[in-house]
Amino acid sequence: MPPARPTGDAISSAGIDLAEIETFLAVAETGSFSQAAERMHITQPSVTGRVQRLEAALGTILLTRSTRRVELTDDGKRTEAAARAALHGLRELVGEFRQRVRQARQRVVIAATPMIAALSMPAILHAYGERYPDVEMELLDVKHSEALSALDRGDADVAVMSLDEIDLSNYKFQHLWSGTMVLVVPSIHPLAGLERVGARELAFHPLMLIEQYLPVRARIAEAMEKQGFSLPPPKMVGNLNTLMGMLDARMGITLLPNGMAERCRDVCIVPLEVEGLTLTRRFGVVFPRKADLSAAAASFCKFLERAVAGDERSIPQSKRT
Known part of the structure; x- marks a missing residue:
């Protein structure tokens, strides 16, 4: 039996909340109340x-x-289609307003994924700030x-991130580096003494991973299956800091960009x-x-492009992560 229909205009009298619409869309997308709860x-x-x-309502x-x-x-x-269209229009409008405010204030907000935010952006932002002191900079880690969502909402002007395994059809982007x-393993791990690791060796060692690297794991698993090997289920980790802590504690092995792996201690x-299998990833804005x-x-x-190309002498080479 359908819920009781409120009298009068549904939206004005019942007070439909934007959060209710967003939550309904999350359930519609995931097909699960529990997954929608996690997302929201x-x-x-x-x-x-x-x-x-x-x-x-x-x-x-x-x-x-x-x-x-x-x-x-x-x-x-019908509600899903209408709600998506309405939210999309509202987000575009809010984004335009926020961008106009930032333009007037000479403010730039950059969204960056954790590894890039930690290793690459600080030196670049510092150098940019010295050259353009009147521009206010904000870095979202x-x-x-969430980096693309920040662009959609107008919370960020640009995002610096990996360009792989995501749909960029609604965005402009520029590939800057690769x-x-x-594979990063503790120095005491059985794999540490090997010159290289193949499908046979990796089949016995689960990877510790953050969610961002699941597409990379899927590529590894697919390549291994073609050789008759299976990749063990991963040990999922909530964020990069936890992953690095578990690596320091010698709790397992993981995948990292080479630039960050070189900064880890007591690992091979x-x-x-x-x-x-090719494990090269593209990065850009x-x-x-x-x-x-x-x-x-x-x-x-433009400054970021020159910095990555090595034209800015004040930028260290740690940007290549």
């Missing part, structure tokens, strides 16, 4: 409550639960998926050689396709 950083009962309030059922996943009703599908992923860097960069943001992108 709230509890599962809160997800259920928000969806129920939205259904009550609209006077219809939007979702049905099956044994395996959550399914959209016909009204749910965010996960891979880096190789290497071992080339991973699996037939048909990403920005919204529809939005024009401010003069300050465009200036920073």
Whole structure:
């Protein structure tokens, strides 16, 4: 039986909240209340409550639960399409307003993934700030998926990140450098004494990984399967700092960009050689396709390009991570 329909105008009288719409879309995308809760950083009962309030406001059922996943009703599908269009338009509008404010204030916000934010950006931002002291700079240290979300919301002007394993069809981007992923093992690990590690050796050692490197692991697993080997399930780690701590504690092996691996202590860097596998990743700058960069943001992108090319003498070579 559908929820009771409120009298009068549904939106004005029931007060539909933006969070309710975003939560409903998260459930629709993931097909799971628990996964939606994780994405929204709230509890599962809160997800259920928000969806129920939205259904009550609209006077219809939007979702049905099956044994395996959550399914959209016909009204749910219509609501999803309308909600996505409305949110997209609102985000574009907010992004334009925020960009206009930053342009007036000569402010540039850069979203960068943790490894780039820690190793590459500080020296570049310092050098840029010395050359352009009137420009206010802000660095957002965010996960891979959150960097694009920051661009979509208008919270960041540009993102510096890996260009692989993501859909960049809605963005402009520029490839600036490439880096190789290497196997990093504690110095006392059985693999530490090998000149190289292949599919046979890796089949007995699970990788400690952050979520960002799951696509890389998938490529390794696919290449190993072609040779008749299976890659053990990974040990997932919440963030880069935890991963580095576990590596220091000699709790396992991991994959890291070569530039960061060289900074680790008491470890061995071992080339991973699996037939048909290439572990080179592309890195660069990403920005919204529809939005024009401010003069300050465009200036920073040019400076970043020169720095990566080695034209800025004040920039250390640690940028190649």
